[in-house]
Amino acid sequence: MSAILEARSLTRTLAGPKPVHLVRDVSLTIERGAFTTIVGPSGCGKSSLLYLLGLIDRPDSGELLFDGREVSALSGDERASIRLARFGFVFQFHFLLPEFSALENVMLPMQRLGRLDRDGARSRALELLTAVGLGEKSANTPDRLSGGERQRVAIARALANDPVLILGDEPTGDLDSRNSARVIEDLRALAHEGGRAVACVTHDPGIAEISDVQIEMLDGRIEKIIDRRARLPAA
Amino acid sequence: MIGRAGFLVTIALRHLARRRRQTAVAVSGVAVGVGFFLAVSALMVGSQNDFIEQLIDAAPHIIISDELRSPSPQPGVRVFGKGAVALHGYKVRNEVRGIKDWQAIVSAANSVSGAVASPSLTGGVTLRLGGHDEAIGIVGVEPEIEKKISTIEDKLRVGHLHDLETTQGGIIIAEDLAKRLGVQVGDIVAATSSSSSGRSMRVVGLFKKGQTQLSSGTGYVLLREAQSLLGRPFIINRIGVKLADPYAAEAVAARLESRFGYKAESWQERSADFLSLLVTRNVIMYSVVSAILLVASFGIYTVVSNNVSDKRRDIAIMRSIGFSEGDLQFIFVVEGLVLAIIGVLFGWLLGYGLMTILGSLRFPIGGDVERIPLDRSARQYAIAALVSFLAGSLAAWLPARKAARVDPVDILRGAV
Numbered sequence A: 001m002s003a004i005l006e007a008r009s010l011t012r013t014l015a016g017p018k019p020v021h022l023v024r025d026v027s028l029t030i031e032r033g034a035f036t037t038i039v040g041p042s043g044c045g046k047s048s049l050l051y052l053l054g055l056i057d058r059p060d061s062g063e064l065l066f067d068g069r070e071v072s073a074l075s076g077d078e079r080a081s082i083r084l085a086r087f088g089f090v091f092q093f094h095f096l097l098p099e100f101s102a103l104e105n106v107m108l109p110m111q112r113l114g115r116l117d118r119d120g121a122r123s124r125a126l127e128l129l130t131a132v133g134l135g136e137k138s139a140n141t142p143d144r145l146s147g148g149e150r151q152r153v154a155i156a157r158a159l160a161n162d163p164v165l166i167l168g169d170e171p172t173g174d175l176d177s178r179n180s181a182r183v184i185e186d187l188r189a190l191a192h193e194g195g196r197a198v199a200c201v202t203h204d205p206g207i208a209e210i211s212d213v214q215i216e217m218l219d220g221r222i223e224k225i226i227d228r229r230a231r232l233p234a235a
Numbered sequence B: 001m002i003g004r005a006g007f008l009v010t011i012a013l014r015h016l017a018r019r020r021r022q023t024a025v026a027v028s029g030v031a032v033g034v035g036f037f038l039a040v041s042a043l044m045v046g047s048q049n050d051f052i053e054q055l056i057d058a059a060p061h062i063i064i065s066d067e068l069r070s071p072s073p074q075p076g077v078r079v080f081g082k083g084a085v086a087l088h089g090y091k092v093r094n095e096v097r098g099i100k101d102w103q104a105i106v107s108a109a110n111s112v113s114g115a116v117a118s119p120s121l122t123g124g125v126t127l128r129l130g131g132h133d134e135a136i137g138i139v140g141v142e143p144e145i146e147k148k149i150s151t152i153e154d155k156l157r158v159g160h161l162h163d164l165e166t167t168q169g170g171i172i173i174a175e176d177l178a179k180r181l182g183v184q185v186g187d188i189v190a191a192t193s194s195s196s197s198g199r200s201m202r203v204v205g206l207f208k209k210g211q212t213q214l215s216s217g218t219g220y221v222l223l224r225e226a227q228s229l230l231g232r233p234f235i236i237n238r239i240g241v242k243l244a245d246p247y248a249a250e251a252v253a254a255r256l257e258s259r260f261g262y263k264a265e266s267w268q269e270r271s272a273d274f275l276s277l278l279v280t281r282n283v284i285m286y287s288v289v290s291a292i293l294l295v296a297s298f299g300i301y302t303v304v305s306n307n308v309s310d311k312r313r314d315i316a317i318m319r320s321i322g323f324s325e326g327d328l329q330f331i332f333v334v335e336g337l338v339l340a341i342i343g344v345l346f347g348w349l350l351g352y353g354l355m356t357i358l359g360s361l362r363f364p365i366g367g368d369v370e371r372i373p374l375d376r377s378a379r380q381y382a383i384a385a386l387v388s389f390l391a392g393s394l395a396a397w398l399p400a401r402k403a404a405r406v407d408p409v410d411i412l413r414g415a416v
């Protein structure tokens, strides 16, 4: 298993009269082929860590290696192009552009990357939406989709550019248990069969239990890392 | 690259389509600004062009007279000019007034492509009819040549310039002078000058009154006639030159003057005061109308600025997906530019309409019904568009920078 992302002593503090220590001295690796979950009580810094790992936020100290390359000091544009081409995000609250249909929202990262032409992007977007069960509603704008449907559009969009790393912040938070189970199965499959790295913040113990690696956080620090793959018999 | 720009433009258009009313207000602001810019500048530039045209046409583009800018040195000074000898009281040589070697000047002027030079002789005579005297300046011309360099022919109420050639002793005078003298076309007046005995002249034509460039005290006669009337046979004291390009007048005049020594005055020199007045007028006009266009772009600032505040969440999404700061900047500058473009298009229509209305108005001036002179050239449209695009993108630039600087983490955290 190869590490796609490696964090060494990441620290992130919000400056101010009373500094807020969001993430303290976090070291971990996110590996291809593994479904990783990040758990912990509300406010312990899970989202903050995810933003650091996703190159959206910059650490105050520590190192972050993506594919073996130090990325925390790269320029904003370089980090943006890594996010665009290699990462897929599903946020805690679905974030779709309201002026665009579900299909167009999914096309957005593809069009920005420009690897596919418009028609190519359109047919791939339709495939992705069909995969999350929304092929019929691809023309709907977000205000004509339910919360769960929007979350599925966001998942489809995260997969648009065929990312190597998928980061989710409670991607199933808005879904009922049946849909939630389906999404988690899909994410696991992306990791196990597609050779991608998938890391999700979750409050759901059921999801954490079936993950390959479970990172437990408390108060900005890593409390414990449970690697379930170690217990599996070597196949 | 073009594909990406087009894609970013569609995002900008979607944002604008969402805010139809605000967009409409900003667009109409620009449209009104552009429309009035066009109307005002058409008026200003139109009347200015009309003034200049009249200036240019009023008299030949260059007038060479028998004057010198500085008196030519006397022979004694010419010989001992740099010597350590002071010369006083030497006998001054009297020179006959008039342009010497004028044929050479005329042919030099004619050699400029498209140029026509017309020699003439001016002088003062007194016209008398019964007990009534009028002192006037007469201009002796060759009608066929003079016609090519001046607009005299258009200024005649009655008769033609070439009537001077067909009528013995013909003279053309202003209609109000004719009225004062009590003569009509075909009547005889007596003309006398200081250097000749009187002769009879027959009125063959009348100028319209109220022509600024032709005072009522001017009369046109045949060159030959003037020479004998003024007692100056073969003398010429004025050469008028008309050029194909009036704006070359200054250069050509300078060349002729330095070559022949006689004062050669271009129309620009003649009207220097007036032209500098026009420059001031233009500065004032362009500052006022630019201010109009600038104010119009405030509307653009408001719309783009509101869009940026409204779309902070969307900006955060796009940034975290991997859009660059430059992309966001581009999207919002394009929004401003699109508003400016639509505004300019409507403004062009409005301006066109206003100009059509202005152009259809008629004013009675000096007995003739005149149109307002308007400059309806494409240049004004282009200037209005250019200034609006610049102002629009500038107005959008500031909020767009703010959009580019949005830190997605702030928004994501805020949403949690």
Ligand SMILES: Nc1ncnc2c1ncn2[C@@H]1O[C@H](COP(=O)(O)OP(=O)(O)OP(=O)(O)O)[C@@H](O)[C@H]1O
Binding pocket: A014, A020, A021, A022, A041, A042, A043, A044, A045, A046, A047, A048, A049, B413, B416
């Ligand atoms: N802008 C801010 N100013 C001050 N404190 C903040 C700010 N943003 C977040 N925090 C604090 O930082 C800590 C970590 O927040 P974070 O969102 O990472 O927690 P979390 O583990 O994702 O919580 P949850 O499970 O509720 O989403 C929290 O205690 C929060 O109160």
Ligand SMILES: [Mg+2]
Binding pocket: A046, A047, A048, A092, A169, B416
């Ligand atoms: Mg969170």
